[in-house]
Amino acid sequence: MITIPLDTQSATPMYIQIYEYIRGEILNASLLAGEKLPSSRSLAANLQVSRSTVDTAYEQLVAEGYIEAKEKRGFFVNPITHIQQFPISGDDSRKSQKTKKQEKPLRFDFNPDAIDTVHFPYSVWKSLGKNQLDVPGNFLSGDHQGDIPLRQAIADYLRGSRGVRCMPEQIIIGAGLAHLLQMLCVLFERQATIAMEDPGYRSARQVLVSSGYDIIDIPLRDHALDVEILTRSSADICYVTPSHQFPLGSVMPIARRQELLNWAAQGENRYIIEDDHDSEFRYKGKPIPALQSLDSTGKVIYIGTFSKAISPAIRMGYMVLPPHLMKRYQEKCGSYACPVSRIEQAILADFIKLGYFEKHLNRMRKIYKGKHDCILEKLHQYFPEGLVDISGDNAGLYVLLCYHGPLAEEEIEKRSKKAGIELRSLRGYYSSLPAGYCPTYLLGFANLSEEKIDEGIRCLAEQVFLAPESCHSESVSEVP
Amino acid sequence: MITIPLDTQSATPMYIQIYEYIRGEILNASLLAGEKLPSSRSLAANLQVSRSTVDTAYEQLVAEGYIEAKEKRGFFVNPITHIQQFPISGDDSRKSQKTKKQEKPLRFDFNPDAIDTVHFPYSVWKSLGKNQLDVPGNFLSGDHQGDIPLRQAIADYLRGSRGVRCMPEQIIIGAGLAHLLQMLCVLFERQATIAMEDPGYRSARQVLVSSGYDIIDIPLRDHALDVEILTRSSADICYVTPSHQFPLGSVMPIARRQELLNWAAQGENRYIIEDDHDSEFRYKGKPIPALQSLDSTGKVIYIGTFSKAISPAIRMGYMVLPPHLMKRYQEKCGSYACPVSRIEQAILADFIKLGYFEKHLNRMRKIYKGKHDCILEKLHQYFPEGLVDISGDNAGLYVLLCYHGPLAEEEIEKRSKKAGIELRSLRGYYSSLPAGYCPTYLLGFANLSEEKIDEGIRCLAEQVFLAPESCHSESVSEVP
Numbered sequence: 001m002i003t004i005p006l007d008t009q010s011a012t013p014m015y016i017q018i019y020e021y022i023r024g025e026i027l028n029a030s031l032l033a034g035e036k037l038p039s040s041r042s043l044a045a046n047l048q049v050s051r052s053t054v055d056t057a058y059e060q061l062v063a064e065g066y067i068e069a070k071e072k073r074g075f076f077v078n079p080i081t082h083i084q085q086f087p088i089s090g091d092d093s094r095k096s097q098k099t100k101k102q103e104k105p106l107r108f109d110f111n112p113d114a115i116d117t118v119h120f121p122y123s124v125w126k127s128l129g130k131n132q133l134d135v136p137g138n139f140l141s142g143d144h145q146g147d148i149p150l151r152q153a154i155a156d157y158l159r160g161s162r163g164v165r166c167m168p169e170q171i172i173i174g175a176g177l178a179h180l181l182q183m184l185c186v187l188f189e190r191q192a193t194i195a196m197e198d199p200g201y202r203s204a205r206q207v208l209v210s211s212g213y214d215i216i217d218i219p220l221r222d223h224a225l226d227v228e229i230l231t232r233s234s235a236d237i238c239y240v241t242p243s244h245q246f247p248l249g250s251v252m253p254i255a256r257r258q259e260l261l262n263w264a265a266q267g268e269n270r271y272i273i274e275d276d277h278d279s280e281f282r283y284k285g286k287p288i289p290a291l292q293s294l295d296s297t298g299k300v301i302y303i304g305t306f307s308k309a310i311s312p313a314i315r316m317g318y319m320v321l322p323p324h325l326m327k328r329y330q331e332k333c334g335s336y337a338c339p340v341s342r343i344e345q346a347i348l349a350d351f352i353k354l355g356y357f358e359k360h361l362n363r364m365r366k367i368y369k370g371k372h373d374c375i376l377e378k379l380h381q382y383f384p385e386g387l388v389d390i391s392g393d394n395a396g397l398y399v400l401l402c403y404h405g406p407l408a409e410e411e412i413e414k415r416s417k418k419a420g421i422e423l424r425s426l427r428g429y430y431s432s433l434p435a436g437y438c439p440t441y442l443l444g445f446a447n448l449s450e451e452k453i454d455e456g457i458r459c460l461a462e463q464v465f466l467a468p469e470s471c472h473s474e475s476v477s478e479v480p
Numbered sequence: 481m482i483t484i485p486l487d488t489q490s491a492t493p494m495y496i497q498i499y500e501y502i503r504g505e506i507l508n509a510s511l512l513a514g515e516k517l518p519s520s521r522s523l524a525a526n527l528q529v530s531r532s533t534v535d536t537a538y539e540q541l542v543a544e545g546y547i548e549a550k551e552k553r554g555f556f557v558n559p560i561t562h563i564q565q566f567p568i569s570g571d572d573s574r575k576s577q578k579t580k581k582q583e584k585p586l587r588f589d590f591n592p593d594a595i596d597t598v599h600f601p602y603s604v605w606k607s608l609g610k611n612q613l614d615v616p617g618n619f620l621s622g623d624h625q626g627d628i629p630l631r632q633a634i635a636d637y638l639r640g641s642r643g644v645r646c647m648p649e650q651i652i653i654g655a656g657l658a659h660l661l662q663m664l665c666v667l668f669e670r671q672a673t674i675a676m677e678d679p680g681y682r683s684a685r686q687v688l689v690s691s692g693y694d695i696i697d698i699p700l701r702d703h704a705l706d707v708e709i710l711t712r713s714s715a716d717i718c719y720v721t722p723s724h725q726f727p728l729g730s731v732m733p734i735a736r737r738q739e740l741l742n743w744a745a746q747g748e749n750r751y752i753i754e755d756d757h758d759s760e761f762r763y764k765g766k767p768i769p770a771l772q773s774l775d776s777t778g779k780v781i782y783i784g785t786f787s788k789a790i791s792p793a794i795r796m797g798y799m800v801l802p803p804h805l806m807k808r809y810q811e812k813c814g815s816y817a818c819p820v821s822r823i824e825q826a827i828l829a830d831f832i833k834l835g836y837f838e839k840h841l842n843r844m845r846k847i848y849k850g851k852h853d854c855i856l857e858k859l860h861q862y863f864p865e866g867l868v869d870i871s872g873d874n875a876g877l878y879v880l881l882c883y884h885g886p887l888a889e890e891e892i893e894k895r896s897k898k899a900g901i902e903l904r905s906l907r908g909y910y911s912s913l914p915a916g917y918c919p920t921y922l923l924g925f926a927n928l929s930e931e932k933i934d935e936g937i938r939c940l941a942e943q944v945f946l947a948p949e950s951c952h953s954e955s956v957s958e959v960p
Contacts, residue, residue: 016766026734060765065733080735117620126613129823133606140597141792175655175819182662186690203815210666210812212692253545255560285540286496312621313822332690335683339655342793343609344821 001038001046014049018057026066026077033079037067040075107420108456112247112398112444115308119367124356125347132346142342144334146173146318150345153352154318161358162276163293164302166320172329175315175339177275177305178207183336184301184319185211187328188237189269195235197225199429201246201275204239217431223250227259237271238264242291243279247429247442249392249400251288260291264299271325272300278308280361282395283369298322306348308397309361316340316348368397371445374453375399382461397446400426403439403465412439412464419463421456481518481526494529498537506546506557513559517547520555587900588936592727592878592924595788599847604836605827612826622822624814626653626798630825633832634798641838642756643773644782646800652809655795655819657755657785658687663816664781664799665691667808668717669749675715677705679909681726681755684719697911703730707739717751718744722771723759727909727922729872729880731768740771744779751805752780758788760841763849764874778802786828788877789841796820796828848877851925854933855879862941877926880906883919883945892919892944899943901936 004021006014025031038046040054047054058075061067067075132138145151151168158164174180181204194208198217205215216233218225225240238260242252252260264270274291282288292302305317321329338345351357372393379390379401392400403412409425416423426440427433445453484501486494505511518526520534527534538555541547547555612618625631631648638644654660661684674688678697685695696713698705705720718740722732732740744750754771762768772782785797801809818825831837852873859870859881872880883892889905896903906920907913925933 019766056765063731063765064768065731065735065737078733078735080738120619122616122619125619129613130610133609136602139600139602139605139791139793175659176817178816179655179659179819182666186662190692206812206815212670251543251545253558255545255558257545258560285536285543286499288544311619312817313619315817315819315821332686335686336658337656337792337795339659339795339819341795341821341824344824 002043004047006047006049015053015056015060018043018047018049018054019060022057022061023064023066026080031077033077035077036073037075037077105420106422108452108459109422109447110398110424110441110443110445110456111422111447112424112442114444114447115311115397116364116367116371116446117311119364120311121356121360125351128347128350128354128356129343132343132350135346138342138346140342142338142345144336144338145169146171146338146340147342147345147349149353150349151318153349157352157357158290158302158304158320161287162279162304163289164320165293166302170320170323170326172319172321173338173340173345174317174319176307176312176317177204177277177303179339180303180305180317180319181207181273182211183333184273185213186332187321187325188213188271192236192269193234195225195230195233195238197240197245198431199247199426200239201241201277202429204275208239219432219434220245220248223248224252224256225260227256227263230260231263236267236269237273239273239275240291241275241277243276243288244395246275246277247392247400247426249396249398251395252291254294257291257294261295261297261299265297270299271322274300274302276302276304278396279304280309281365281368281397283365283372284394292320295322298324301325309357309364310348310351314344314348316344368446371448371450371453372399374450375443375445375457378454378457382458383465387465392442398442398444401441401443403441405465407439407465407469409439411469412441415464415467416460419459421460421464423460423464482523484527486527486529495533495536495540498523498527498529498534499540502537502541503544503546506560511557513557515557516553517555517557585900586902588932588939589902589927590878590904590921590923590925590936591902591927592904592922594924594927595791595877596844596847596851596926597791599844600791601836601840605831608827608830608834608836609823612823612830615826618822618826620822622818622825624816624818625649626651626818626820627822627825627829629833630829631798633829637832637837638770638782638784638800641767642759642784643769644800645773646782650800650803650806652799652801653818653820653825654797654799656787656792656797657684657757657783659819660783660785660797660799661687661753662691663813664753665693666812667801667805668693668751672716672749673714675705675710675713675718677720677725678911679727679906680719681721681757682909684755688719699912699914700725700728700730702733703728704732704736705740707736707743710740711743716747716749717753719753719755720771721755721757723756723768724875726755726757727872727880727906729876729878731875732771734774737771737774741775741777741779745777750779751802754780754782756782756784758876759784760789761845761848761877762875763845763852772800775802778804781805789837789844790828790831794824794828796824848926851928851930851933852879854930855923855925855937858934858937862938863945867945872922878922878924881921881923883921885945887919887945887949889919891949895944895947896940899939901940901944903940903944 004018006017010017040051040058044051044054058067062069065078068078069075148168150173151171154171155166155168158166174183193214193216195216195218196205198219209215216235218230218233220226223245230238242257245252260272264272272291276290279287290302292300299322301322302320303317306314376390376393376399387405389402390399391402392398424442426442448456484498486497490497520531520538524531524534538547542549545558548558549555628648630653631651634651635646635648638646654663673694673696675696675698676685678699689695696715698710698713700706703725710718722737724731740752744752752771756770759767770782772780779802781802782800783797786794856870856873856879867885869882870879871882872878904922906922928936
């Protein structure tokens with residue numbers, strides 16, 4: 001007979017106490033395979049509990065396979081093997097998170113990925129959100145490509161603003177760029193080779209590499225992908241940012257666009273992935289139409305997100321597939337559910353359809369233009385002529401500062417760190433640095449006020465680029 | 481001199497009309513490469529518009545690369561190549577969507593994937609949602625693994641309800657099963673082979689195949705994965721549903737669990753993916769603890785979603801990675817953004833933390849148990865003994881009906897279609913059908929009322945399985 005120390009005061013039901021005790025005895029080999037358990041009647045009597053309590057415990061042990069019921073013979077312990085034990089060192093990730101937090105706070109964050117977080121019409125979004133929370137249909141399963149009203153709204157927006165010609169049926173809603181690229185990878189041949197701009201978008205490159213693709217880095221010629229080099233390569237797919245080259249900020253000229261489309265037209269499995277990131281923000285002239293708008297051969301996959309135009313917290317993007325890739329998508333991904341919550345899809349659809357999105361873009365274009373003009377003005381004001389070149393202006397949310405002076409990059413980085421300035425180097429976007437590369441930095445202005453831009457550029461000039469060189473600068477700075 | 485037909489009444493600004501006209505002339509080769517455009521001054525005079533209007537149009541053409549400004553010489557047309565034209569047959573997908581809609585409406589939908597959509601506490605979700613829409617921080621970028629409060633809430637829930645031991649640092653929030661599996665694929669070696677249960681979860685299989693993996697289908701022995709066959713195979717990774725085998729509904733016994741853990745412990749790159757789908761719903765005894773709770777070797781990747789417990793419209797799931805896979809995740813996926821909207825993460829975190837989730841699960845367990853008991857009762861009532869076997873009961877949202885009578889499967893499917901009954905065959909979940917397979921059907925009960933279950937099972941018995949065979953049944957039914 002088993003004696004089980006039952007705690008009648010415990011919140012744990014009796015049957016679970018019995019179940020856990022016997023389970024423990026089996027796992028620590030106090031009860032061995034083949035041993036017969038007491039009948040539920042006798043165990044119940046012994047423990048002074050009802051027989052159904054013991055029955056319930058035994059049923060659970062049977063359900064999980066610890067014991068077996070043999071008809072008319074009773075309950076027997078099942079054979080169980082033992083498992084090798086390895087130490088788990090689970091604290092590593094926690095530690096690394098702690099060290100991150102100890103970093104010095106930034107005084108000026110020129111992060112080129114930032115957006116303005118002050119001027120979003122939160123109240124509109126909230127009120128649309130509150131409406132959509134009242135729609136019970138939003139709690140049911142949606143369309144696996146994304147809901148029709150949102151796809152219709154995006155198709156209309158793309159036609160009007162980007163010249164992209166597509167039907168809602170060609171649009172797939174995804175959860176940001178990485179997710180959309182992962183989905184695309186499923187559609188391509190596994191042995192496909194993907195060409196990317198060098199310098200280019202490293203996060204996209206990482207997703208494609210992680211998905212197992214070989215990448216060929218194609219250098220730029222006159223600030224746009226060199227299609228001659230692409231043509232000589234073995235690439236099947238080409239990833240480009242034609243409206244606003246990332247990170248150089250240049251526009252791919254029409255002749256190069258047509259060369260690229262011709263390259264794609266010459267191979268059955270050739271495709272162009274057009275990443276139309278931050279194309280919404282041009283401060284001179286009208287927006288540059290998308291490459292997709294020139295494509296009559298069904299070779300361009302157009303990808304956009306709302307990370308820059310609305311917020312990176314809204315995890316939504318979309319891709320427009322050419323018709324015959326749509327067929328492959330239906331075959332291969334027909335059972336994937338759309339990863340975006342239906343309520344957020346409905347809010348965004350309303351936000352676009354009711355004109356709030358266009359209004360917001362127009363407003364932000366004006367605000368960003370103010371910041372853009374301000375940073376250019378301040379760069380001219382605080383830097384002497386000839387020491388730096390500015391490029392990548394007139395569009396996007398950052399400008400490029402190319403430095404022609406004597407300071408080494410390490411020194412520049414050391415000084416800017418000391419000054420509390422986040423300064424993103426262009427170097428990190430290259431796979432192979434071109435001959436004659438000058439230290440170049442991306443200066444994001446989107447989330448800085450004009451006052452902060454003034455102060456920050458001044459600090460950048462005085463404390464980083466123009467400060468006198470001092471071999472003791474480090475030891476001096478240690479004394480407060 | 482170019483003559484441009486300007487429409488002064490049009491809403492399109494003059495500069496865009498000029499830009500579009502010249503662009504058209506270049507694209508249709510009326511203006512050829514090398515041709516000089518009129519000076520902006522003379523064109524402005526000719527068109528009777530201001531010079532700045534023409535300047536703006538020219539700037540746009542320069543920005544897009546159609547024309548080039550040569551210093552002191554004026555504007556010249558750039559060379560542009562022509563593109564091969566292919567016909568686009570873009571209407572295919574639209575057509576197929578139309579035909580889908582013409583299907584006859586179902587009278588009884590025994591879809592095993594359905595959930596009860598009536599009893600979700602929408603008002604609670606809504607009010608939490610409205611609170612979170614007021615938090616401005618929810619519009620900023622979040623943690624790439626998912627926000628800490630949600631990961632903490634999930635870790636607490638998993639510890640209490642599933643015996644899963646993990647820190648929030650090991651949890652990755654994703655957008656449903658397909659997305660989580662795609663993410664996992666990035667972590668595995670490209671040449672890994674994945675073992676899956678046969679019969680098993682076909683959608684998961686499709687995601688893994690589409691991601692380029694070889695799949696080995698492992699038959700079940702006594703309704704659980706045969707670890708002996710797994711051991712003899714070349715598989716590195718094993719995908720299992722131990723708490724509630726999908727689709728058979730059986731529990732993997734403890735001995736088999738330990739064999740499986742031992743298999744994994746014997747190879748450095750071996751892993752077990754534990755898909756703990758609908759484990760929340762057991763109607764007898766307490767929930768079966770997760771396989772992960774037995775794992776002391778860091779080999780089990782635990783995956784769960786909220787599709788069954790809350791709604792498939794909430795695109796949220798999570799995986800718990802063993803510590804050293806976490807390191808690989810940080811290296812390979814460190815720059816992927818979490819695909820779930822921050823507001824929904826915050827709502828769900830509150831929903832769990834404030835106890836609503838547990839309350840909802842307890843309530844649904846009671847409601848589903850009622851429907852489960854009802855479908856069993858009705859099956860016994862309307863089907864004669866010996867003709868059918870019921871299995872997969874006591875857990876999940878469907879039961880299995882195995883048919884031993886003379887009707888062929890085609891006939892059963894024809895009849896159920898005619899009767900307006902959605903009947904999912906077990907056949908489709910097998911890679912290779914076992915010897916002696918009897919026609920078996922998954923009867924989902926989650927989204928049917930008890931009245932509808934009564935009516936539906938009766939209809940299933942009378943009009944499908946027990947109806948007299950008639951060789952003219954089809955032609956007769958055509959006459960209304």
